[in-house]
Amino acid sequence: MKTPLGFFVDRPLLVNLLLVLIVASGLLATQQIHYGTMPRIDLGLVNITTERPGAGPEDVELSITVPLEDELLEVDGLKKITSNSMEGISVITVRIDPDAGDKRQVLADIQKAVDRAGTRLPADLLERPLVEEMSTLEVPVMELHLSGPVPESVLRASARRLADALREEPGIASVEKVGYREREVRVLLDPERLQQLRLSVDEIRQAIERRNVRASGGSLTSFVAEKKVLSVGQFDHPRQVETVIVRAREPGNSVRVRDIAEVVLDYEDWQVQSRTDGRLSIALLARQKAEADGLETAAVVRAFVERERANLAPGVRIERVNDISRFTYDMLDVLGSNALLGFALVIGCLWLFLSLPLALWVSLGLGTALLLTFALMPVVGLGIDVMTLTALILMLGMLVDDGVVTAESVQRRLEQGLPPRRAAIEGAGAVASPVIVSTLTTVLAFLPVAFLGGLEGKFLWTLPVMVALVLGASLGESLLMLPGHLAHAHGRRATTPPRRWFLPVQAGFDRFVLRAVRHRYLTLTLFVAGFCAILAYGALVMRFDLYPEVDIDTVNFKVELPEGASFDYTIDKAAELEALIRARVPAADLLNIITRIGHHDTDMYGATEGRNPAWALLTLYMRPQGQRETDSNELITGLRAELSALPDYRRIVVEPLKDTPVAGKPVELEIIGNDPARFTLADRLADFLATQPGVTEVWTSYKPGKDIVELDFDHQALADRGLSVAAITQMVAVAFDGLLVDELQQVEERVRYRLQFRAEDRGRMETLRNLVLINDRGQPVYLGSVAEIRVRPGEAAIRHYLGRRTLTLYADIDRARVSVQQVNQSLAEHVEQTGLLRQHPQLRLWYGGELEQQRESLGDIGIAFVVCALSILVVLVLLFGSFTQPLLILAAIPFGLSGVIVGLGLQGEPLSLIALIGVLGLIGVLVNDSVVLVHALNRQRARADGRLDDQGIADGTAARLRPIVITSLTTVAGLIPTAYGLAGSSPFITPMVLAMAWGILFGTLISLVLIPCLYGIEQDTRRWIGTRASALFARGDDRRPGD
Structure with missing residues (x-):
């Protein structure tokens, strides 16, 4: 009966046809596959944003946040609810439990909860709460910045036109305008004139609302036609509000708005101002559609910019900023360049050990496996992004492992003189089992990544899937297609001469292994001692840091000035800081410095710390790492020291934009409870942290806000004088920030109307104390006669954790001196030893x-490692039919990890989460080499009547030297260019590739010597157990009665 190997070997036309189909499918897939920067994942986060202009943080908390939280806390399937109540805005962030069954149902329940809370929300909300599900698609694909020495009206018109045009481009889902102020008509009231005419604010508000109406009166039907009856009272022009009649006294003698106020056509007050390289700008943030291709969308935006440059108004310039597609292009460039270099090195390694035809066919198998992987990726819903490219780079050297083992087995039989067809079938068949098992164990080694929790798990889940695809494609090519190619690679020539240079190397290695096996217990002792020494070295020089700081291209500067600083003052101080940064960064390394005045939010998924005219955010964009001389870590260290000494700034935080999904600070302690004692506790803990080694900065989430003016009403006096709290609230709002009373919707934009006192009369305590109110009877009433006015300091934001007030204690650390775990452990021990919580049981x-x-990410990974190790053990037991030999193979893994410690230690790299993923790949390679070696020794032992002497073990190991060295060298050759940036580097993947390359170098050498020794020890153990058992049975036979 013909075997599957023989079937394909005897049908070269079928094999070649499969090759053509794979190449065509792979090339077609590269044109149709989805390209993007980040994998498309659901973050499990929902933001609920509600705006109420003019309301203070406490008012927002009690009137908006609390009602919404009350309903949300009843929703099943939520893991955490946090909120931030700030001036004019409430932001609630809901994290959905990853274990929730139906996430769509949870989202629907969240929306229902928000709708239920609507009956308790203030009636004067301009818009309903906005519920947004956060995903990686929320990150803008690109920012377009409009600036120039032109009036703001010109910038606004250009931004509006370009935003409308950009929305029509393919792949664009939305365009957000930042630094774009809405038009506003300010009705500047004269308080003295209001008092003279006995007019109330509510009377003016109602007059404007009644006049500005656009409504339908239904349809007018006749026998001839049907006509729509439309009642139009809407303003034709924003300034038409001047003509509104507030009070009609007698015909021809009415009080109009222009009689009591000055009408000014203006813009709303600055909330957030955008500045590009020091110039006032409006930023357009383009987001792509869910089904759109990221690279194509970015290309569309770039083409759009170039096309529209000629159509811009004179003086207006447009710049592309933060084009995130460049990360994908950089990764593709790194992959392409290093893949070509690695491919050349792989071919060189193969040619050193194999005949040229075999080396070429194995190398061709690498490209075939890659194309087959590309063809399969759309089937499982994967595209080209940072994570899938990382997996391809990691697997680059391993793609030829299966082919190398198969080709070397065929080569050995050709060297023995077998015909090509027979050599191909027997050679491939001899290694089929270990090759299949090796692939399976490597996939199992990466499986723990799928069990990572938190954001890392969401981002990294594609790695094990890609590993399975890549190795599956390589396995199929090496067992089904490669033997057919190798059978016909040498034509009719029946023999292939061996590589002469390798024979003395193999002989010398045979003698060395024989000496080690003969002294196997001493050899094992030396290995254990060396491993302990390396562990001690690692404990001294290495540090464990899941998220180390790397040389990144983007740096954020979060600026806070003393409370009360004006918007214009913040602009001036931000400009000074920008000039200082420019002086420290060479012009050739700098791309842009983008400034946002009014906030310092850095969360790319929408979380906000609020708005404050004393805050600013400066973002420094530099060229990619390989194209600049400036090291971002050195720059950050120098600037932190320099900026901390600057006067006039309350606080400046310098932090790199992380390229890992890190959420939060090294220390982020929530002190939860409504009791004000949380402030005292936070101060005491902050004092403790400030004394800890390695802690560089300590602060809390408390930020002083505007002073709160409290009105303590005499309700009896209110009733006696015919006033209501609502009327007084309106009047107070007019005296300060103003009262939005109506809006005019035009075709291009919306214009709002704001009632406000004149500039000289508003925003002052004197105005409030002397404020005169007009009651229902048209009589003037002084505010002071019905209310007592008190002033107290306020908070800029009030934060909640699961519905209760919270204060957060933060700290940054020097990761070279202390780890996240150490500083948090010290803090927890201090709390326990001092009994602080016992003193404040309500917190x-x-x-x-x-x-x-880290808890979320690594919580289940320990169990996953155990499960995967057991799975690998089961697979090995099924292959070898033994329990001891799989343990022998797994015992070599810890010794191979010593290479990781040495490699990372010499490079000064910490043991990070990314490096740990490289360790998983290393485990796969070590198991592969050991499986191939033990399988070969078992075959040789079977031919030697069930036992190998020391010489037999040495000979068997030397016979497998070539395939093990080839697979290790090709794997390392594929990794070295990326590990050391020979053709471009990526800080994100360097630790992973570095750990794997060094581990393979060490692991291969260790396996080639340690495994034969362990194999001999296993035989000794079997023989000893057999001898002892025989002796026991013999002793039992001697004691039988009657003998």
Whole structure:
């Protein structure tokens, strides 16, 4: 009966046809596959944003946040609810439990909860709460910045036109305008004139609302036609509000708005101002559609910019900023360049050991496996992004492992003189089992990544899937197609001469292994001692940091000035800081410095710390790492020291934009409870942290806000004088920020109307104390006669954790001196030893930030490692039919990890999460080499009547030297260009590739010597157990009665 190997070997036309189909499918897939920067994942986050202009943080908390939270806390399937109540805005962030069954149902329940809370929300909300599900698609694909020495009206018109045009481009889902102020008509009231005419604010508000109406009166039907009856009272022009009649006294003698106020056509007050390289700008943030291709969308935007340059108004310039597609292009460039270099090195390694035809066919198998992987990726819903490219780079050297083992087995039989067809079938068949098992164990080694929790798990889940695809494609090519190619690679020539240079190397290695096997217990002792020494070295020089700082291209500067600083003052101080940064960064390395005045939010998924005219965010964009001389870490270290000494700034935080999904700070302690004692507790813990080694900065989430003016009403006096709290609230709003009373919707934009006192009369305590109100009877009433006025300091934001007020204690650390775990452990021990929680039983603590993320990420990975190790053990047991030999193979893994410690230690790299993923790949390679070697020794032992002597073990190991060395060298050759940036580097993947390359170098050498020794020890153990058992049975036979 013909075997599957023989079937394909005897049908070269079928094999070649399969090759053509794979190449065509792979090339077609590369044109149709989805390209993007980040994998498309659901973050499990929902933001609920509600705006109420003019409301203070406490008002927002009690009137908006609390009602919404009350309903949300009843929703099943939520893991955490946090909120931030700030001036004029409430932001609630809901994290959905990853274990929730139906996430769509949870989202629907969240929307229902928000709708239920609507009956308790203030009636004067301009818009309903906005519920947004966060995903990686929320990150803008690109920003377009409009600036120039032109009036703001010109910038606004250009931004509006370009935003409308950009929305029509293919792949664009939305365009957000930042730094774009809405038009506003300010009705500047004269308070003295209002008092003279006995006019109330409510009377003016109602007059404007009644006049500005556009409504339908239904249809007018006749026998001839049907006509729509439309009642139009809407303003034709924003300034037409001047003509509104507030009070009609007698015909021809009415009080109009222009009689009591000055009408000014203006813009709303600055909330957020955008500045590009020091110039006032409006930023357009383009987001792509869910089904759109990221690289194509970015290309569309770039083409759009070039096309529209000629159509811009004179003086207006447009710049592309933060084009995130460049990360994908950089990764593609790194992959392409290093793949070509690695491919050349792989061919060189193969040619050193194999005949040229075999080396070429194995190398061709690498490209075939890659194209087959590309063809399969759309089937499982994967595209080209940072994570899938990382997996391809990691697997680049391993793609030829199966082919190398198969080709070397065929080569050995050709060297023995077998015909090509027989050599191909027997050679491939001899290694089929270990090759299949090796592939399966490598896939199982990466499986723990799928069990990662938190954001890392969402981002990294594609790695094990890609590993399975890549190795599956390589396995299929090496067992089904490669033997057919190798059978016909040498034509009719029946023999292939061996590589002469390798024979003395193999002989010398045979003698060395024989000496090690003869002294196997001493050899094992030396290995154990060396491993312990390397562990001690690692404990001294290495540090464990899941999220180390790398040389990144983007740096954020979060600026806070003393409370009360004006918007214009913040602009001036931000400009000074920008000039200082420019002086420290060479012009050739700098791309842009983008400034946002009014906030310092850095969360790319929408979380906000609020708005404050004393805050600013400066973002420094530099050229990619390989194209600049400036090291971002050195720059950050120098600037932190320099900026901390600057006067006039309350606080400046310098932090790199992380290229890992890190959420939070090294220390992020939530002090939860409504009791004000949380402030005292936070101060005491902050004092403790400030004394800890390695802690560089300590602060809390408390930020002083505007002073709160409290009105303590005498309700009896209110009733006696015919006033209501609502009327007084309106009047107070007019005296300060103003009262939005109506809006005019035009075709291009919306214009709002704001009632406000004149500039000289508003925003002052004197105005409030002397404020005169007009009651229902048209009589003037002084505010002071019905209310007592008190002033107290306020908070800029009030934060909640699961419905209760919270204060967060933050700290940054020097990761070279202390780890996240160490500093949090010290803090927890201090709390326990001092009994702080026992002193404040109404408060509780929650350790969040990086520590929480590590708990979520690594919480299940320990169990996953055990499950995967057991799975690998089961597979090996099924292959070898033994329990001891799989343990022998797994015992070599810890010794191979010593290479990781040495490699990372010499390079000064910490043991990070990314490096740990490289360790998983290393485990796969080590198991592969050991499986091939043990399988070969078992075959040789079977031919030697069930036992190998020391010489037999040495000979068997030497016979497998070539395939093991080839697979290791090709794997390392594929990794070295990326590990050391020979053709471009990526800080994100360097630790992973570095750990794997060094581990393979060490692991291969260790396996080639340690495995034969362990194999001999296993035989000794079997023989000893057999001898002892025989002796026991013999002793039992001697004691039988009657003998």
